[in-house]
Amino acid sequence: MVVGAGSMKATEVAFLLQSVPLWEEVCQKMCRLLGYVSLRPESFADAVGEKLPEFISLSSVHCDGWGVATFDHAASKSHLTRAPETAQGSNSFAETISKTKTDGALLHLRWATSGIPVSENNTHPFISHGYSFIHNGAIHPATALDSDISDKYKSEIKGETDSERYFYFVLTEIEKHGLVEGVISAVRKIKGKYDFSSINAMLMTESHFITICEHDPARKPGWAVEGYYDLFYKFDEGDLVVASSGWDQTGWKNLPNHHVLVVDRATLKQQVLAL
Numbered sequence: 001m002v003v004g005a006g007s008m009k010a011t012e013v014a015f016l017l018q019s020v021p022l023w024e025e026v027c028q029k030m031c032r033l034l035g036y037v038s039l040r041p042e043s044f045a046d047a048v049g050e051k052l053p054e055f056i057s058l059s060s061v062h063c064d065g066w067g068v069a070t071f072d073h074a075a076s077k078s079h080l081t082r083a084p085e086t087a088q089g090s091n092s093f094a095e096t097i098s099k100t101k102t103d104g105a106l107l108h109l110r111w112a113t114s115g116i117p118v119s120e121n122n123t124h125p126f127i128s129h130g131y132s133f134i135h136n137g138a139i140h141p142a143t144a145l146d147s148d149i150s151d152k153y154k155s156e157i158k159g160e161t162d163s164e165r166y167f168y169f170v171l172t173e174i175e176k177h178g179l180v181e182g183v184i185s186a187v188r189k190i191k192g193k194y195d196f197s198s199i200n201a202m203l204m205t206e207s208h209f210i211t212i213c214e215h216d217p218a219r220k221p222g223w224a225v226e227g228y229y230d231l232f233y234k235f236d237e238g239d240l241v242v243a244s245s246g247w248d249q250t251g252w253k254n255l256p257n258h259h260v261l262v263v264d265r266a267t268l269k270q271q272v273l274a275l
Contacts, residue, residue: 032136033231034107035202037209037265038239041072041101047239054247056087056097058109065110065123066093069132070102071204073265078132078204082108082123104209104265106202108134113162116142121159126167128156131205133170135163136244137198137215137229144194145169166190166199179208180262180273187214187260187275198229202242209263211242213255214275231255240268 034055036047045052067082087093087109108124116122124134139145139162146154146165152175153168166186173189174182183203190199191214198215213231220228230245232252240263243249255261255272262271 032109032244033134033200033202034241034243035105035134035204035209035211036239036241037073037104037204037263037268039103039268040238041103042239043101044097044105044107047105047241048243051248055243058246064118065108065120066090067106067108067110067123067125067134068096068100069106069125069127069134069204070100071104071106071132071206073103073206076206077130078125078127080125080127080132082120082125084110084118084120084123104204106132106134106204113138113142116160116162119159122161122164124163126164128153128167129171131167131171131203133163133167133201133203135166135199135201137196137200138162139166139190139199140195145190148172148189150175166201170201170203179205180210180260183210183212183260184273184275187212190214191275200229200231200244207265209240209242209265211255211261212275213257213259213261215257217257229257233261235268235270240270 038047065084066087069078069080071078081096083092106125110123125132142160142162149165149168150172153171157164157168170183170186173186176182177185187199190196197219200215201212203210211231215229227245231242232245232249232254233240233242234252258275260273260275
């Protein structure tokens with residue numbers, strides 16, 4: 001943690017958002033997902049540390065929307081703020097990041113799949129029934145999972161993305177098998193039946209923070225460096241942070257592909273399970 005980092009003002013965050021490298025430099029640093037849980041309320045800056053502006057600057061490439069879902073451990077549902085705009089230069093984003101203080105949050109910077117509109121309904125995170133969710137990658141076609149989503153959840157789909165459908169498919173499986181087994185079941189079924197590049201995702205509830213690492217490294221974008229879909233996490237006595245690759249994560253641990261990280265929010269106890 002960074003002592004005093006939580007006191008950053010919206011104007012300071014806005015300045016940092018303007019201080020980004022050229023596109024040619026940014027395309028060598030990829031980032032999509034970030035989430036943290038902690039034993040006490042803290043800001044993104046507290047949890048992530050001094051490299052947070054570097055993470056945020058990647059929105060100059062992942063520029064099709066941003067979203068933040070906060071989920072206090074004592075609460076029963078998430079609070080969602082999102083917009084189909086570039087985080088860089090967004091006053092709303094700067095204010096949200098500077099004012100967020102919670103013991104659980106997800107942050108998503110969207111780079112839209114070709115053919116899927118940039119709109120609020122297609123912007124992550126997605127929240128429902130005490131769950132919040134973010135995803136990177138693509139499942140082809142976007143409607144592939146429709147027949148496997150229960151009618152209870154199918155009626156809640158508002159956008160056109162594969163990601164929202166992935167979320168409701170995970171909830172369908174959780175309802176059948178319980179939280180952890182439901183997540184694992186959903187991933188295994190997608191692996192066995194569907195075409196995808198990556199189904200990396202983060203799911204947060206009032207009791208757990210779950211990160212899925214499942215992707216095909218060979219299907220990264222042609223311009224991307226090796227490790228495009230890799231996920232890393234860091235843990236200290238008070239918080240745990242997980243994020244996509246593409247920025248300075250010196251000292252962080254790699255979450256192996258084909259595994260899921262399960263964190264108990266009450267204790268921050270971790271399990272890494274094979275998928």
